Amino acid sequence: MRRKDLSLIMLAMELELDVTDIKWAKEFLKKTDFLSQLTDQEITSLIYKINKITFQKGKTILFKGEFSNRLFIVKSGQVGIFISKEGKKEKVAELKENSYFGEVSLVHPVPASATVVAENDCEILILEKEVLDDVFKNNPAALETIHKKIEERKKPQ
Numbered sequence: 255m256r257r258k259d260l261s262l263i264m265l266a267m268e269l270e271l272d273v274t275d276i277k278w279a280k281e282f283l284k285k286t287d288f289l290s291q292l293t294d295q296e297i298t299s300l301i302y303k304i305n306k307i308t309f310q311k312g313k314t315i316l317f318k319g320e321f322s323n324r325l326f327i328v329k330s331g332q333v334g335i336f337i338s339k340e341g342k343k344e345k346v347a348e349l350k351e352n353s354y355f356g357e358v359s360l361v362h363p364v365p366a367s368a369t370v371v372a373e374n375d376c377e378i379l380i381l382e383k384e385v386l387d388d389v390f391k392n393n394p395a396a397l398e399t400i401h402k403k404i405e406e407r408k409k410p411q
Contacts, residue, residue, distance in 0.1 A: 288399035309372040323383035331376030
């Protein structure tokens with residue numbers, strides 16, 4: 255086996271979910287509003303397409319203006335949602351474990367409207383848009399539910 259092939263395999267192994275991650279992800283996805291109507295088989299299929307990334311406290315996860323095309327799930331830790339207001343960075347929300355963000359990019363090709371920063375060490379699970387496109391194609395109710403969630407988040411708190 256060539257050295258390049260070996261390093262790619264090692265990298266892929268680092269990104270794989272462990273048994274605890276898989277169990278947590280299955281429970282989380284079953285309870286997620288727009289995925290709750292999926293079958294166990296569909297949920298299991300999604301789990302094996304998730305990537306996991308750890309962010310240290312203070313690291314930016316998503317920059318305002320970035321096109322991400324991903325759903326970010328906070329498995330552990332807390333993230334802050336920041337916007338620039340009158341030239342100053344203002345925190346507008348916090349998301350703790352069992353939360354998600356980035357759902358707008360799944361249905362609309364728009365840049366992120368805020369910057370997301372790890373407020374402490376975080377484990378973030380990521381599902382790519384292409385994976386969720388298949389879910390939405392086969393489950394129109396899931397797409398309708400995510401549209402409703404987007405509208406809810408647009409409303410002033």
